[in-house]
Amino acid sequence: MNPSVVRLLEKYLIGLCVIAVILFTVFPLAWIILTSVKPANIAVSYPPRFFFTPTLEHYGLLLSGSGGEVLGKAFINSILTTGISMIVTLLVACPAAYSLSRLKPAGGAAIVVFIIGVRMLPPIVLVVPLFRIFQSWGITDTQTALIIPYVGLSVPLATWMMIGFFLNLPKELEEAAMIDGCGRIKAFWHVILPLAAPGLAATSIFTGLLAWNDLVFSLPLTTVDAVTLPVIASRMRVEEGVLWGQLGAVSTIMIIPVILLTFFVQRHIVQGIASGAVKG
Amino acid sequence: MASVEVVEAKKSYGSLEVIHGVNLNVADGEFVVLVGPSGCGKSTLLRMIAGLESITSGEISIGERLVNDVLPKDRDIAMVFQNYALYPHMTVWENMAFPLKMNGVAQTEIDRRVSAAAEVLGLLPYLNRHPRHLSGGQRQRVAMGRAIVRRPKAFLFDEPLSNLDAKLRVQMRTEIKELHQRIGTTSIYVTHDQVEAMTMADRIVVMRDGIIEQVGSPLDLYDHPVNTFVAAFIGSPSINFLSGKWDRINQKLKLAEHFDVDFPATDRPSMPDEIVYGIRPEHLAISATEEGIPAQVAVVEPTGAQTQVLFKTTNKTDLTAIFSERINLNPGETVKLVPSITTGHFFDAGTGARIL
Ligand SMILES: Nc1ncnc2c1ncn2[C@@H]1O[C@H](COP(=O)(O)OP(=O)(O)O)[C@@H](O)[C@H]1O
Ligand SMILES: [Mg+2]
Numbered sequence: 001m002n003p004s005v006v007r008l009l010e011k012y013l014i015g016l017c018v019i020a021v022i023l024f025t026v027f028p029l030a031w032i033i034l035t036s037v038k039p040a041n042i043a044v045s046y047p048p049r050f051f052f053t054p055t056l057e058h059y060g061l062l063l064s065g066s067g068g069e070v071l072g073k074a075f076i077n078s079i080l081t082t083g084i085s086m087i088v089t090l091l092v093a094c095p096a097a098y099s100l101s102r103l104k105p106a107g108g109a110a111i112v113v114f115i116i117g118v119r120m121l122p123p124i125v126l127v128v129p130l131f132r133i134f135q136s137w138g139i140t141d142t143q144t145a146l147i148i149p150y151v152g153l154s155v156p157l158a159t160w161m162m163i164g165f166f167l168n169l170p171k172e173l174e175e176a177a178m179i180d181g182c183g184r185i186k187a188f189w190h191v192i193l194p195l196a197a198p199g200l201a202a203t204s205i206f207t208g209l210l211a212w213n214d215l216v217f218s219l220p221l222t223t224v225d226a227v228t229l230p231v232i233a234s235r236m237r238v239e240e241g242v243l244w245g246q247l248g249a250v251s252t253i254m255i256i257p258v259i260l261l262t263f264f265v266q267r268h269i270v271q272g273i274a275s276g277a278v279k280g
Numbered sequence: 281m282a283s284v285e286v287v288e289a290k291k292s293y294g295s296l297e298v299i300h301g302v303n304l305n306v307a308d309g310e311f312v313v314l315v316g317p318s319g320c321g322k323s324t325l326l327r328m329i330a331g332l333e334s335i336t337s338g339e340i341s342i343g344e345r346l347v348n349d350v351l352p353k354d355r356d357i358a359m360v361f362q363n364y365a366l367y368p369h370m371t372v373w374e375n376m377a378f379p380l381k382m383n384g385v386a387q388t389e390i391d392r393r394v395s396a397a398a399e400v401l402g403l404l405p406y407l408n409r410h411p412r413h414l415s416g417g418q419r420q421r422v423a424m425g426r427a428i429v430r431r432p433k434a435f436l437f438d439e440p441l442s443n444l445d446a447k448l449r450v451q452m453r454t455e456i457k458e459l460h461q462r463i464g465t466t467s468i469y470v471t472h473d474q475v476e477a478m479t480m481a482d483r484i485v486v487m488r489d490g491i492i493e494q495v496g497s498p499l500d501l502y503d504h505p506v507n508t509f510v511a512a513f514i515g516s517p518s519i520n521f522l523s524g525k526w527d528r529i530n531q532k533l534k535l536a537e538h539f540d541v542d543f544p545a546t547d548r549p550s551m552p553d554e555i556v557y558g559i560r561p562e563h564l565a566i567s568a569t570e571e572g573i574p575a576q577v578a579v580v581e582p583t584g585a586q587t588q589v590l591f592k593t594t595n596k597t598d599l600t601a602i603f604s605e606r607i608n609l610n611p612g613e614t615v616k617l618v619p620s621i622t623t624g625h626f627f628d629a630g631t632g633a634r635i636l
Contacts, residue, residue, distance in 0.1 A: 172365035175332050178352045179359045180426070181382030190378075194369045 029255065035248030043244035058245035071232060075253065078228040081143050081218075082211040085150035089207045090200065093155050097162030098188060102174075112160065119156040123149070123216045131220060141223045149217045154207035161206070165199030166192065201265045212258065229254045282343025282433035282466060283308045284329060289338035291324055291490075298324055300490045301338065306434075311460050311467045315477040316487035316513070322470040323438050325487070329468065330436050331355050343433050353382075358427035359436040362443060364419045366411040366426075372398075373407040376425045383430075397425040400459075417448045428459070434466040441476065453479060474514050478502070486510050502560075508632040511558045511625055517588065517600045519558045522573070523629060526551040533557060533626070536573045536593075539616075544623045545636055554629035561588070564601035565620040572616025575599055577609045591617065 035043060037054040062071060100112060130149060134140045169192060177187035193200075215230045222231060229250060236247035284306040291299035299321050306312045314322045327333040329340055331352035340347055347355050358379070366375050376397060380390045398404050401421040411419055420440065427435055440456075441449045457480050460467055471477055477484045478498045486493045486501065486509075494506045498514075505511035511519045524535040531548070532540040533555055541557070566572075575591035578598075582588075587607055591599040599617065609615070626635040 170363065170365065172361045172363055173367065175330075175352070176359070176361060176365035176367070176426075177378075177382075178332070179330060179355075179357065180379035180430075181353045183351065183353060186382065190382075191367055 032248050032251045032255070035244055036252045038245060038248075040245050043248075058243075058249040061243075062246050062249050070227075071250075071253075073225075074227050074229050074232045077143060077222075077226055078212060078230075078254075079257070081146045081150065081226075081228060082208050084143070085147050085154060085211040086204050086208045088147065088151045089154040089158050090204060092151070093158035093162055093203070094200065096155070097159045098166050098192070100159070101163045101166035102171075112163065115156040116160055119153065119160075123153060127217060127220050130217070134221065140221055141226045143226050145221045146211070146214075146218055146226060146228070150207075150211040150214065154210055157210075158203045158207050161203045162196070162199060165196045165203075168199075169195055205262065205265065208261075209258070212254070283341075284343075284434055284466060284468065285339075285341040286325070286329065287339045287341075289325070289328060289340060290336045291321075291328060291333060292336045297336075298490050299328070299336075302490075302492055304485060304492065304495070306466060306468060309464045309466055311457075311469065311480060311482045312485060313469045313471060313477040313481035313483075314485045314487060315471055315474055316493075318472055320487045321490040322472070322487055326359075326436050326438055326468060326470050329434075330357060330359050356430075356433045357436055358430045358432040358434075359438070360423045360427050360440040362439040364411075364423040364440075364443075366419055366422055368411055371408050371410055372403055372414070372422050372425075375411065375422055376429050379426060379430050393429045393431075394425075397429045400428075401425050416444050417452065420444060420448075420452060424456070424459070428463065428465075432465065434468065437467065437469040439471055440469075442471070442473070449476075456480065475516055478514065484514075486513060504634075505558075505625065506634050508556055508558065508627045511627070515560060517561050517602070519560050519625070520564070520599045522557045522559070522593075522597060522599075524555050524557050526553055526555055539571055539573055539618075541619060541624060542622065543626060543635075549636055551635065552628045552630060555635070556627040556629045556632070558625035558627060559619050561600045561602040562604070563619055563621050563624070564599065564617050565603075566607070567616035567618045570616065572618040573599075574614060575617050577611050577613045577615070580609055580611065582606075591615075 034050070036058055037056065038049075038052060039055050040057070042049050042052060061067070126149060130145075131140065134145045139145050173191055173195070174187050177191040178184070182190060213230060214228070215234060218226075218228045218231050219234060222228065233247060233250040233254065236243040236250065284304075286302055286304040289299060289302045290297060302325060304312075304325075314325060316322055324333060328335050329342070331347065331350060335348050342355055342357065367378065370378065373394060376394045377390050380393060385393075395404075398407055401424060403418070403421055403425060406414060406418060406422075411422065414422065420443075423440065437456075441452050444452060453476060456469075469476075469480060481498055483495060484498055484501055485495050488509055494501060494510045496504070501510060501514045505514060505519075508521065512521070522535050524533045524540075526532075527534045527540060528551075530540070532542055534540045535557060543551070573593060575593050577589060578592050579590040580587065581590075585604070587603045589601050589603065589607075589609060591601065593599060601617065627633060628635055
């Protein structure tokens with residue numbers, strides 16, 4: 001075939017693939033947001049309707065009565081449990097990953113395998129024992145009761161990902177810093193940390209999403225005070241069926257912070273994934 | 281500034297010993313080059329001096345102070361790495377100011393020293409750039425700048441020029457030497473390139489497999505290599521080796537059917553039977569008589585100033601000769617070669633060691 005024709009075909013094929021991927025990822029998102037503003041009577045009509053007069057009635061219903069207060073509290077709970085989990089995970093995983101990547105303690109590789117092994121435990125297995133333990137501590141239905149398992153499950157994954165980022169940084173940079181007058185801690189702070197930041201940001205997003213979307217722990221471990229947005233979403237399934245519109249509205253509210261966050265750190269994520277995660 | 285002293289230094293990785301008891305004295309202000317083939321332990325030795333590798337046994341002192349257990353940051357040395365190790369997230373200015381900042385130098389003094397270094401190195405236009413926006417030569421200069429602003433006791437260089445192209449390498453080589461002549465800081469420079477070693481060093485340390493083979497000035501090593509390894513390693517093109525038999529009756533070294541050479545010194549040690557005779561390319565001449573080593577011309581390479589000719593002897597040994605005068609030789613032609621000096625190098629064929 002004529003090379004220019006091949007190149008043209010290639011271009012269109014790549015274009016088609018990109019469109020397919022975009023549709024694949026954007027469609028569910030668009031669907032949820034559309035559902036949240038669709039009149040209730042056509043919410044699940046078949047064939048689906050894409051043209052209608054948008055309505056805010058579901059948001060209204062969601063906020064009516066004590067709904068607003070419950071939703072607001074859930075929103076704050078979600079933000080706090082996720083945020084604190086992310087921070088604590090970073091604070092624990094970062095030094096752990098750094099030392100595992102650099103100091104090579106005896107059996108370092110074994111430790112890493114063990115760490116990943118912990119993550120392979122199905123989370124649901126932990127729920128019942130945790131429930132009993134938290135009951136005896138009197139902390140069920142508190143944010144702490146969620147943060148503990150979130151951190152516990154995120155740290156192994158985060159450590160493992162970060163080891164990859166740290167291993168990827170040339171060791172000469174650190175050595176140069178140590179010769180230039182840094183101890184190990186200063187070298188880490190001035191040289192390693194700024195360079196690993198994109199990777200750390202990417203890791204944080206991943207661990208944050210685990211907490212943000214979690215239902216496995218939040219559903220059984222919270223009742224009133226510590227409910228999170230996914231729990232509220234789960235309550236849209238009522239005896240009469242599913243309140244699709246309100247489910248869409250809660251979901252939309254859940255998506256917005258994620259989109260905002262992703263938007264602000266996306267460059268770092270891409271860089272992070274490209275530089276370390278693959279190798280890790 | 282300071283002297284650097286290494287006494288019986290050894291380094292093992294696990295059960296594998298890679299530095300086998302090295303002794304080395306670098307005088308205050310001296311420029312010493314560690315040279316040797318890849319993997320011989322040059323970097324390891326340099327890194328032991330820097331404190332980046334622990335010392336398995338032996339002692340290392342910098343300026344009379346034993347530094348075995350001193351952290352790199354407290355050894356007051358600067359190091360230039362092969363890949364420069366510039367901090368990617370800092371500008372040229374910040375890179376050079378970093379060691380001063382870490383050592384608590386006052387801001388005004390930092391400004392003064394960094395500007396001065398940037399000026400010397402021609403980096404003034406690039407101070408606000410990040411390393412990724414610099415060429416290889418500029419990065420190399422920043423790495424140098426980061427080292428000199430410190431005014432350390434000693435500079436350590438680990439193959440700092442090997443990532444540059446040939447032309448820039450020659451240029452930077454001269455610049456580093458000039459810089460050393462100007463500021464006179466004790467320097468230890470690692471390279472695998474013997475030309476770099478010859479041109480830059482006050483003294484060269486030739487290493488092989490974790491031991492020092494010979495220490496001496498460039499011309500010392502060139503004129504009096506202690507063994508065939510040093511003889512072959514130093515000099516480009518390489519020295520020629522011919523194997524010969526010691527003729528006990530005539531007390532001469534027989535190099536070819538009708539050609540033998542005298543031992544250069546009058547008081548001869550006891551000679552082994554098998555001898556390797558080393559002769560530098562510029563010390564071979566075309567015989568005016570029928571005496572000499574028969575050699576066939578293989579390749580003629582004129583460079584203008586001199587002509588390099590590759591010969592093959594009858595037993596297929598390669599011989600390289602360099603002629604400063606214009607000569608007229610054609611491939612395939614056979615001539616007789618003779619040493620133009622009486623001081624060829626005699627080595628024991630068994631051990632490779634120099635005889636006398
Ligand atoms: N971290 C290490 N672990 C094990 N062996 C090493 C390590 N670093 C270097 N070596 C070995 O030590 C020897 C000397 O290495 P090096 O000093 O880097 O050589 P050079 O710089 O002369 O090329 C080599 O055989 C190398 O394989
Ligand atoms: Mg090396």
